[in-house]
Amino acid sequence: MKHVDVGGAAPYRIAIGEGLLRDGAALAKHVRGRHVMIVSDAQVAPLYARDLADALQAHLPDARVIVSCIPAGEASKTLDRFAELMRELADFGATRDACIVALGGGVVGDLAGFAAACWMRGIDCVQVPTTLLAMVDSSVGGKTAVDLPQGKNLVGAFHPPRAVFADTATLRTLPDRELRAGLAEVVKYGAIRDIAFLDWLQAHADALLARDPAALVEAIARSCAHKADIVERDPRERGERALLNFGHTFAHAIETEQGYGGLNHGEAVSVGMVCAAHLSSRLGMAPESDATRLAALLTRFGLPVAIPAGLDLAALVDRMRLDKKATAGSLRFVLWRGAGKAEITPGVKDADVLAAMRPLQSAPP
Ligand SMILES: NC(=O)c1ccc[n+]([C@@H]2O[C@H](COP(=O)([O-])OP(=O)(O)OC[C@H]3O[C@@H](n4cnc5c(N)ncnc54)[C@H](O)[C@@H]3O)[C@@H](O)[C@H]2O)c1
Incomplete structure (x- = not known):
């Protein structure tokens, strides 16, 4: 315990x-x-x-x-x-x-x-x-x-x-799909502020997927410690708490655009984090190899890492604008300066968001 x-x-x-x-x-x-x-x-x-x-x-x-x-x-x-x-x-x-x-x-x-x-x-x-x-x-x-x-x-x-x-x-x-959805949020804590936790998750992926009790307790405790540390300092999301939304601007847009029956929240967050990581590399903030490693870890947990085929990328950007009340032509995101170093990044141009998403969309069946 x-x-x-x-x-x-x-x-x-x-x-x-x-x-x-x-x-x-x-x-x-x-x-x-x-x-x-x-x-x-x-x-x-x-x-x-x-x-x-x-x-x-x-x-x-x-x-x-x-x-x-x-x-x-x-x-x-x-x-x-x-x-x-x-x-x-x-x-x-x-x-x-x-x-x-x-x-x-x-x-x-x-x-x-x-x-x-x-x-x-x-x-x-x-x-x-x-x-x-x-x-x-x-x-x-x-x-x-x-x-x-x-x-x-x-x-x-x-x-x-x-x-x-x-x-x-x-x-x-808990159904398998729900377990995996939770693992996406666990990975998020590593992605935003704890690179050692990402390594630990990589090493314990089999145990977590097999629902090993000790591995689950450790993953939950480390995740809760991160969340507690953040919400304690910023209970009402005036600043730092927004880092917990890494991947979520993309995820909410995908969820809303797909409607019910598409990706669930955790799955959409998985795709969204990969989008955020690739956007960070496009903007010169982080190496592409970190985005590739993040996608590999999420794939290891059986989570999707591609934007579902058929979604209109321009419509997703429109949704993001509604979500974040951004100024004309630019959006505010949580991006990273490499694994474990998330930061709030205002003024991201629509064109860069589209360019980062395009290679990440699944081909139509
Ligand atoms: N308040 C917050 O800070 C915060 C943060 C993240 C998400 N959320 C909200 O959380 C909700 C999603 O939560 P969720 O993913 O837990 O979904 P959920 O509550 O719908 O649970 C998923 C499914 O699993 C079933 N289930 C739950 N526990 C089970 C168990 N032990 N065994 C078998 N079945 C079980 C549920 O009946 C449900 O069908 C969303 O509404 C989201 O907005 C809130």
């Missing part, structure tokens, strides 16, 4: 290890009142909600522990689902010392976290992430949100959790 402490105005601890969702004593320490609502989704709840509820109840004999289940998937991150949670909390009689426990991936974490941020102007939230992506990214840092038809994460709040319990045993049931 490992711990990562997140400092700042509202400090909390991330615990990482096998079997944590059955550790009722540790979980119960973060519950102050008598109302506990576990929010989960239809795929995760049948696997883990009972064990978590029983573990909590055993150490909180005077509390009521209920489970609220949403349909699995991004389509549940809506204002309607949020309103439903508000009504359930009202029916439950949840008081200001109530606690919401988010059991699931980033969708559950973002929705349940936002519900906790809003109920009675803010109640406690404990994150129990069950996807690799949620363990290394969405459960840490306090960003919560729901989507609107106009765009992702448009309504939300900063609301740090009281604690995070990443039970790595839950990763055994």
Whole structure:
């Protein structure tokens, strides 16, 4: 078991290890009142909600522990689902010392976290992430949100959790594709600020893909330490936190342009990071060989590194402009000065973005 402490105005601890969702004593320490609502989704709840509820109840004999289940998937991150949670909390009689426990991936974490941020102007939230992506990214840092038809994460709040319990045993049931998507975000931490971590990931790729518990705990702990270090200094993304968006400007454009059913978020981030690395070389900021090494590592993890055939590159650039509210003719990106050295780079010309992307697009089938 490992711990990562997140400092700042509202400090909390991330615990990482096998079997944590059955550790009722540790979980119960973060519950102050008598109302506990576990929010989960239809795929995760049948696997883990009972064990978590029983573990909590055993150490909180005077509390009521209920489970609220949403349909699995991004389509549940809506204002309607949020309103439903508000009504359930009202029916439950949840008081200001109530606690919401988010059991699931980033969708559950973002929705349940936002519900906790809003109920009675803010109640406690404990994150129990069950996807690799949620363990290394969405459960840490306090960003919560729901989507609107106009765009992702448009309504939300900063609301740090009281604690995070990443039970790595839950990763055994995670579909392969979701595991790989999480690995893209793990690689991102190495790419932006830790070249030694990239080497470690290269050396432990087989173990991670085989879901070796020790390798997973180490990768999650190192990723969380990076995220904690950044969000502690810049909780509200006024500066440095933007580095976590390495590859994401390309990724969001690809995701939106493809619509549902294309690459998932982690896969799009994988392609986006390769685009960012190649754009950096084109601008003379970094050697091309670093971009090639990054693509090789992502490929090793079974992640895509090419822009899907059929996407209109000019339309992707238009999307990026909307995403970043850039000035006419130029965009702002997170690029790198070689592996492990990301930086925010304003004033990138559309023509350079297009030229960097062109060789990276798959040929039509
Ligand atoms: N708040 C943040 O800082 C932040 C950061 C990154 C991403 N996000 C958000 O996270 C969301 C994506 O999260 P995600 O990739 O975890 O997706 P997800 O929550 O949709 O989970 C992916 C799928 O895996 C299933 N699943 C989860 N855990 C499982 C397990 N242990 N066993 C079997 N199945 C399991 C889920 O039911 C779902 O079908 C997006 O909405 C994104 O915007 C938020």
